[in-house]
Amino acid sequence: TVGIRERTGHYDILYQGAVIASHAAQGRHAVIMEPAHYAGLLRPRGALPAASPPRFDPGYPASADVVVRDLGIYAAIAEEAGV
Numbered sequence: 001t002v003g004i005r006e007r008t009g010h011y012d013i014l015y016q017g018a019v020i021a022s023h024a025a026q027g028r029h030a031v032i033m034e035p036a037h038y039a040g041l042l043r044p045r046g047a048l049p050a051a052s053p054p055r056f057d058p059g060y061p062a063s064a065d066v067v068v069r070d071l072g073i074y075a076a077i078a079e080e081a082g083v
Contacts, residue, residue, distance in 0.1 A: 002014060010025055021037065
C-alpha cells in the first residue's frame, strides 16, 4: 500500500513514509507514466521467457514452487458452486 501526498504542482508517492516517486500535477484524467518505473519488467523482443516463474515479491521464498493445475479443476469447482 502506498500513500499519495499532494504538493504545490506535484504529487509524492510514499511507501512506509519514504518518497518513492514524484510526479508533476497534470490536468484532470491525465495519465502519467514514468518509463523508469517499468525498467526491467518487460522482456526485450525475441527474448525467451524465464525457465521458472518470476518471483517479484521479496518475501516470496526462493525455494517455493508454483503449483500448476489443469484449469478444468477450477471449472468443475465453479460448476458445483453454481457459478
